[in-house]
Amino acid sequence: MPNKRNSLGATIAVAMLAFSLPVMANPDPSDWQSVVAEAEGQTVYWNAWGGDTRTNRYIDWVAEQMQAQYGVDVEHVKLDDTGSAVARVLAEKQAGNHTEGSIDLIWINGENFAAMRESDLLFGPFAESLPHFALTNAADNPEVVTDFTLPTEGYESPWGKAQITFFYDSAQTETPPQNMQALLAWANANPGQFSYPRIPDFTGSTFLKQALIELTDQEEALYQPVSESDFEAVTEPLWAYLDALHPHLWRSGRTFPDSGPNLRTLMSDGELSLAFSFYPTDAAVAVMEYELPESVRSYVLEGGTLGNVHFVAIPYNSPHKAGAMVLANFLLSPEAQAQKQSLAMWGDRSVLDIDQLDAETQTLFEQGDRHPSELPADALSNTLPEPHPSWMTALQNAWLERYGVN
């Protein structure tokens, strides 16, 4: 009968439409024009670590530009710890909230990225389709597509580079230590003048990894998942080292500074004379802002220090993916990267391959006179790659067990 067939057809059509709707909802990064059009008027909640005012200042500038250039309202949700954002998305997924997530973009890398990939919490792939992504020249710079040994596969987009940089007050100490053993000797000679942030802060955890890379004799194991090696055997020299080091640290190791920026504050108060940071320009900016004395100098350990690229990723349930992608793309623009790198703003290094840019754009990145407290230009070539993310959590737990209660 014609009626039944018609209604059946209609039902099938509606069903197909209903099922295809979720697919239609996600913007397609390869059709950039429509993405930009869709993004206009959206509010993007960017969850990013908010513990450093310079970073916050930069993000404020980005928000201004996004509003002016694309009509996108960017809200910086300040996080203490990226893990809480991961926890929120996971909780939303388990509560069945697949389309109205409260987070649109996360500043992320390392084990948090691995955790989100594992639980299928990310939208993608999108990064390599972003118009500005080509400027990073991924072929020659593999670090922009590798996060702690894991390939990003387009699920996160790079936006800055960090490398552990040490700095010291040259008025207090003349020969800063160049490797871990020298650090132990230095701490012996200068008790209470050095410390590292309390685990599980990411800067503190990176110090553990740095020390481990140098001290262990099974370095290759670090680039494989931790389950594939004898954790005790690999880390034994690290714990022996820390046991020897802690009594000579600030407050005799009974308490640790809260975070990376805290180290700077302590040096400013005269409590520390040696510290380190993820940002090579940190010390210079601090001097410019009256936080540190002008006698401060930066350097990198002679064996090289850990460096990584930090990324932004989009949760699968974000309702503003188009806006998030436009933001991620803007972060990769030469304009944004140059602004970020300038000492007056933040000082975080660019992920773009500057030599490949045209001459006019290159001028944006000119720094002018080098600040005396800044790292010498050639020092950044010695970058060690990050170990497998599973090592981070394992090391953190082990540290908390041994030193978590004093």
Next chain:
Amino acid sequence: MLRLAPALIIALLVLPVGAGLMMVLLPAFGYLPALGGYGASLAPWQMLFAQPGLGRSVVVSFASGLVSTAVALVIVALFLAASRGTWLDRGIRRLVSPLLAIPHAAIAFGFAFLIAPSGLVARLISPSLTGWESPPDALIINDPWGFSLMAGLVLKEVPFLLLMSLAALPQLAPEKRLLLARSLGYSPTIGWLKTVLPSLYPLIRLPVYAVIAYATSVVDMALILGPKLPPTLSVSILSWFNDPDISHRFMASAAAVLQLGVTVAALLCWWLLEQLIRILTRRWLINGSRQRGEIILRIVGRSALLFSSITALAALVGLGLFSLAGFWRFPEVLPQMLTLDHWQRSGSMLVTPLVNTALIGLVSTALATVLVLATLENEHRQHIQPKRALWLLYLPLLVPQIAFLFGLIVAAESLGIRPQLGLVIAGHLLFVLPYVYLSLAETYRQLDPRWLKVARSLGVSRSSAFWRVRLPLLLAPLLTAFAVGLAVSIGQYLPTQLLGAGRVTTVTTEAVALASGSNRRLIGVWALVQAGLPLIGFMLALGLPRLLGTHRRDLAT
């Protein structure tokens, strides 16, 4: 319509707390379908007790609550006993309200700047008295047993308990009692302690309990001054709730229940202490000793509170100095150079938080005031004497915030209410309401009933009498209560942070976010702004009546 007001208030206060507790209790035993927990289990508790340092966290939370409250109470009692009628008394009374208005986080920051090894006190005495050229490596702030946390708590608790005592004193006729005691030969301090204090204490018992509950579960002060390895229980709970590992969420709920237990245990312990003291002092009250200890008690009484007030003020000065400081090497007492840079740089970033703070504060306090006025007016018309109701009013203050706020979020989410400004305002209302009620109730009730009788006899209706007689007569206390509510809202940290999911930024949330390590100078700027806002509220409260021309001598101030 007015008759609904008390029921409304009770609903507003009890329901969220109850719902919050319920939604924390269930996951503590493994039940939270949204996160995959379907059955009752003790796994969260096993996980909790396996955490290293849990015992110490609990002990520090418990002890800091009891000790700080005891110290604060002693300071206040001795002050009142030793300073009646002196210039000190009058001076301190003026200082108390502003000191009370300064939020906990600001005081904590300032205090930290004072006593840190590289702080103001160390700078003042170095190198002249101590020979230090660089700060000593001493674990003063964040000490493992929480002494600096206790000290910080005392600084805030003293003004609060003092204010509560001053509010309760008039109904006791303390002057007459003291007169009598002195005529019987008792020296003033001892006389006050024997004749006024025993009757005063029952009147301030609830505020004391509120202080204990707060101190055992405080988060923002513990983040700034408290121990770190391990932190106090409340701080640990916060980090566990934010952990990406979902199983930690269940453990955090169990810990929240534990926190509730710790608070209840502390209250119980205090109650036992009350009974013990009552038995021990029974003899002392009537043994007739009139002089023994007078001098010591008088000295301590006058100096202790003065010292604590000066410390609080010095903390603010320290914040101010840091906010203007250029480079400031230890052991210089003053910065080598002063600069307005930090203020200028923070200027633009202050705008949104300031607007939010003002909005949330004004709306929640206005709502609270309306509700309180409605309830008080209803009491007056129905001639009700509320006694039991007072405990319900104190409920949000007695149950630790961290214990039920997380549950409240879960409850809100399951009702489909997303984190947003409205939810934050509702959350603030929960905590502002009790304080506005407490500030206003006594004065409201004590308004001479004859004013209204005169008005009614002149043919004015009941609601007209309310608007045209009662309100204008009570303008000053009303504005003060409003200022108190505003101050409470400004100082809130957890409700804004949790109910707004980090999206709603106020001056307090920003300031506390800076706590872990940022530039002291910026902290100085933010903490001063945070401290200054309530003061503006109080100045308005004092100044508006004058401005509106309703300031007449006989009106209550």
Next chain:
Amino acid sequence: MTASFCAPLRLEQISIALAGRELLAVDATISSGEVLTVMGPSGSGKSTLLAYIAGFLDREFTASGGVWLGERDLLSLPAEQRNIGLLFQDPLLFPHLSVGGNLRFGLPRYLKDKRQQVTQALEQVGLAGFESRDPATLSGGQQSRVALMRLLLSKPRAVLLDEPFSKLDTALRQEMRTLVFSQLREAGLPALLVTHDHEDANAAEGPVIELG
């Protein structure tokens, strides 16, 4: 019954003023067992006289003149050392103490037979067995009697009465007057009574000063 003897209370050229305007001027000597009545309408400052003598005068008043108890210059002593008892309109029994506790409160520290004294005092006013009662459960008259005994137990050297009978109902008033004045006479205490009720003055049977 032989009455005890106490030193006389001398009020020497006392003048109390408020904001420059003189409120009252008194010059009198009260001998042992005698009651001086000071009368005047409200606002005439009668209570300030008591406050001055006892040592509690408000800051806003200016006063001059001497107060002597026998050889002792009271003005040089703080209030708690003057040994002057007070009896107010309100009995002001301490609510946190029992009746017995209130009475003990008035006793000196080191005394052998406190319990004995308390029992005797209660018997004297017809309240035997009331030691452990809560003052709030007593009637107005009973409270006044306890207040009187508390005062007497503290062994004062002089007594000031601030309209102590005005809150009692008329029937009780006469009874209390008799009790109070007889006790004072027996103890030989010089007393100063401030009142606006002529009946009080009559019962006091002493000299009367009219103010205002």
